[in-house]
Amino acid sequence: MVKSFSDLMSGKETFLFSKWPVEVHRRPFRRSVSIYLYPNKPIKVMASKSTSQKMIVDFLMVKKDWIEKTFDKFSEIAEKFPEKKIKAYEDFPFLGKDRKLKVVITLHKKPFVSVTDDHLLLHIPRNEWSANSLIEEHPTALKEIRHFYKREAVNFLNERLTFWSEQMNLRPSQVKYREQRTRWGSCSSKGIINLNWRLIVFPQEIIDYVIVHELAHLQHMDHSNRFWSLVERYIENYKDIMKSLKESQYLVEFLSENQ
Known part of the structure; x- marks a missing residue:
């Protein structure tokens, strides 16, 4: 059920609990054990430096049903709200309305984002434009989308x-x-x-x-x-x-x- 391994390069303390990877983060003056769950990430455990792995595993065992239900909920959410790709024709919500992303060329030197009634416009500078600009993903444009x-x-x-x-x-x-x-x-x-x-x-x-x-x-x-x-x-x-x-x-x- 529990398989331990260490990452000497990063200094992380990790192990496998049931089917889930676990990352242990230790703090010198911490008195209790806490766990935090996030979608598509290992279980995060906060514990003191003196807390044994057995104590952590026992704590996880007590919380196992809750962990299972929470990760099931994350899966349901991911299915209902799939991860968005920054590419043409992806829908992006803005003021309660889905607007399709449209990739357009601009003479400006930096990319930027604007909006119309039906579209979110991702403006790509001419010097960055290529034959694939209309079909490829633009993950680095998240910065411009957030700014907009x-x-x-x-x-x-x-x-x-x-x-x-x-x-x-x-x-x-x-x-x-x-x-x-x-x-x-x-x-x-x-x-x-x-x-x-x-x-x-x-x-x-x-x-x-x-x-x-x-x-x-x-x-x-x-x-x-x-x-x-x-x-x-x-x-x-x-x-x-x-x-x-x-x-x-x-x-x-x-x-x-x-x-």
Whole structure:
């Protein structure tokens, strides 16, 4: 069940547990054992330097059913939201609408991305253009795609935040745009609102809900009935939107630097 091996060149401590590779990351003052699961990656174990491999394996055994279910869920998600390839005619979501990637030539010296009603346009400089540009993948263009989405997100989210701030008469002390894996927004006790710029892939109604949700925290720093009543005053169908966001949250994964 467990086969150990070491990677002397990298210094990693790895072994095989059941059918899954495991990477152990040790910290000198850590008191507990924790595991982290990610799609298409080894099980990551955080443990102290004194924790034996047997203790780690015993811990994994206790969590085996959960590990199995989680990796099964990852497989289901991968099937529903397949990895996107940066090539012509691939669909990319933007403001709730799938737009096909169209590769076009440009006289500019650097590649860039723009958008139309139906297409996401990847502009390839003439000096990089080849006979295969229309059929090959362009994995290095992820940088330009991320830059485009973030730029458009900051502009659009700013507009919607200004609109809802006026409607609700609630204004943050500061707004920051971040890239978080599992959170769409947050509001601090100092009135600072953080918004996940990858929201730009979703329809406006989802974006509006997240903004109203965070603005409502300026008045109620909890999820009390008063808080939800305030949200519902402006977004009557917020429960349906929350469900839609949860079901479509993995649409943003193509924007991750390390897919």
